[in-house]
Amino acid sequence: MAGIAGSDKPNIRQVADIAGVSHMTVSRVLNNYPNIRESTRTRVLEVIEELNYRPNSAARALASQRSRRIGVIVDSSSENGPASTLRSVELAARQAGYSVSSIALGSDVMSPQEALEHLTALGIDALCVIAPRSSSVSTLRTLAIGVPVLVIKADRDPTFLTVAVDQQQGTRLAVDHLASLGHRDVLHVAGPLDWLDARARERAFHSRARSWGIHERAIVIGDWTADFGYDFARTLTTLPDYTAMFVANDEMAFGVIHGLHENGFSVPRDISIVGFDDLAVSRHFLPPLTTVRQDFAALGERVVEALRAAVEGNEVPQRTAIPAELLVRQSTGPPRTT
Structure with a gap:
């Protein structure tokens, strides 16, 4: 035939x-x-x-019309945020009676289109995209997907559902904390700005800093790693004009503190440091790190709830924001006086 x-x-x-x-x-x-x-x-x-x-x-799955499977595309699953989000989605999905099939994107490994084709062949009911770069989301917009799509990002999206920890609110908490201590010159060490979370934190930092009258200065763009933070801090052979740093994730903050210590500077006496994520070791670092906590468990639950409702044809909010929490520890204090 x-x-x-x-x-x-x-x-x-x-x-x-x-x-x-x-x-x-x-x-x-x-x-x-x-x-x-x-x-x-x-x-x-x-x-x-x-x-x-x-x-x-x-x-x-056609007999039931549903596979009860969620496909997940993860951009850089080696980073803490994406990895923690994936674990939380897997747990929430299992509790809801769904399975998860995930694919990690990487340079020259698999394109978003290839990842989508692979997941579609598995018979997914819905697609979640974790910690995407803006380029990955742009590619997805050009594809015919055919199932509900949810992107983990803070901003509302004209095409996809979004769920995220509120990056802007978390950043405002960090800036407000430093400003309330008296800091008026703060450096932002950002993540890669093609990452939507890094961009959201960077924009929120500038907006909130201006509202406090904090001195505007060029940001430093990092790569999420402790090595970057360490290498940057080691270049500070004399105390800079700024008295605090808002660092876009805890790992870079750890590296910064290490590098400052190697150069003979004290945190927070000479420079205050605020991170973002609240890694499990953050409370045990020396000094214990002031940081913004992301509730990954709640994030996973909201993701699965939204996708499940979309699959079942129920009303779903276009954007869901989960509050962040500032945890004040010992890496922040008043600005130095000399």
């Missing part, structure tokens, strides 16, 4: 049409349901063989 014109891969509905049965009957044959007439089963299997049809998870 000739293949189907205009289609690279036969699908379950084409099998059903040629066999003269419903797609649900094909699905039942594939899943070995007992109450199928033998002649029908034989006919369906013959068509499957003739078309060289290879069923995937989506086809097997």
Whole structure:
């Protein structure tokens, strides 16, 4: 039998049409349901063989119309934020009776389009994109996805659902804390600005700093790593004019404190440091780090709730923001007087 014109891969509905049965009957044959007439089963299997049809998870789920599977694309799963978010989504999905299939993007490993094609072949009901770069989101906008899509980012999106810890509010808490201590010259050490969270924190920092009359200065753009923070701090051979730093994540903040210590400077006596994330070790660092806590457990729950509602056709908020929390420890204090 000739293949189907205009289609690279036969699908379950084409099998059903040629066999003269419903797609649900094909699905039942594939899943070995007992109450199928033998002649029908034989006919369906013959068509499957003739078309060289290879069923995937989506086809097997057609009997229920849902696979109860969430696909997740993770941009840089080695970083703490994306990794913690993925774990929280997996846990919340399992508690809701869903499974999760995830793919990590990386340089020259897999494009967003290839990741989407792979997940779609697994038969996902919905797609979540974690810690995306703006370039990845732009690529997704050009693709026909066919299932509800949720992006972990702070801003409202015209195309996708969004859920995130409120990056702007968390940044405002950090700036307000430093300003309330008397700091009026603060350096922002940002993450890579192609990252949506880094960009959100950077914009919120400038906006809030201006409202306090904090001296405006060029930011330093980092790469999320402690090594970057350390290397940057080691360049400070004399005390800078600024008296505090708002560092875009805890790992870079650890490196900054280490580098300052190596140069003979004291935190917070000489420079106050605020991080972002609240890693498990942040409270045990010396000095214990003042930081902004992201509630990853709540984030995972809201993600799954939103996607589940979208799959079931229920009303879903276009944007869901989860409050951040400032944890004041011993890495911040009043500005130095000399």
